[in-house]
Amino acid sequence: MELYSGHINRLIDELSSLPGIGGKSAQRLAFYLIGLPKDRVHKLANAIVDARENVHYCKECCTLTDDDICPICSNQSRDHKTIMVVENARDLAAYEKTGKFEGVYHVLHGAISPMMGIGPGDIRLSELMKRLQTEEVDEVIVATNSSLEGETTAMYISKLIKPTGIKVTRIASGVPVGGDLEYIDEVTLLRALEGRTEL
């Protein structure tokens, strides 16, 4: 016999298919949702559907936006000659929160991963190359993650852009600020050593 009724089971199944939500949390969430006022539940369901229906890629930088062109790309006070390439919109948000980057972005929506069968054609690379041909760009800063996939993608992008003569740079790898050396992995320590700068 099923522990819960059909509607509850269906909700628990749907919720537990979401990333980071296990069986127990899905149960807890389901009962929480059933106990909420109806208008709160409709608001949540509508927010989910509306976001999925109305959010799309910015025609310039491919980030997710409600408009044709995202607010960053349409902001003329930003430096459109410097493009930072990131893997996803969360990484864009992370740099944007620093408030120090004045350029624009390009969101790849992924990274090259031969292991996962993700090739250069599966991420928004051709869109980046098109921008470099049609816009006047001085520098492309590759800010993909410092993982195997991120590094592979960075190498690929650099090889692709080098022939155009546009400057390609990579964000620094090293010891995170406030990081305690003894807890940091060897690869990072070696990277930090290689990337040392004069004081």
Add this chain to the structure above:
Amino acid sequence: MELYSGHINRLIDELSSLPGIGGKSAQRLAFYLIGLPKDRVHKLANAIVDARENVHYCKECCTLTDDDICPICSNQSRDHKTIMVVENARDLAAYEKTGKFEGVYHVLHGAISPMMGIGPGDIRLSELMKRLQTEEVDEVIVATNSSLEGETTAMYISKLIKPTGIKVTRIASGVPVGGDLEYIDEVTLLRALEGRTEL
């Protein structure tokens, strides 16, 4: 400037208002949902709304169910003379998973908590007393949590039922099976001592 567009922000806000979902997970979930196929997103939204609209309290035991009477209460092969009182439907499911309890349940939907302003009138106690008057019941097993609120509720229920002459029992408190004594709190150790049984 907002980091994300209106629809994304609204979705992140809605998601982060759910229990156990912080700002970072809400962001991650929102982008995951936006990347899902449309039919998957509609299925999730519908499951949420349908569960909220169609699930209600069982007229007998107050658990959450799609029907007027839940499958456990309508199962005539169960022992309807033994009622286990639990705080919520998740606790019912936990006991039901053991597969050893043959009786029926009563779900309080909460526990008495003077600190939180939850009194006996705020949980499904009058429904329990009505059952005891109209049905033939031999034993009420109080399986509220072993927290302050659960114990308070258990005491209250026992005082309420005692005059009716119906047997009231409480599930045992003690060392959990597989528990290592050195890591168990003093209150539990004392409970286990008080509740010792002859071998």
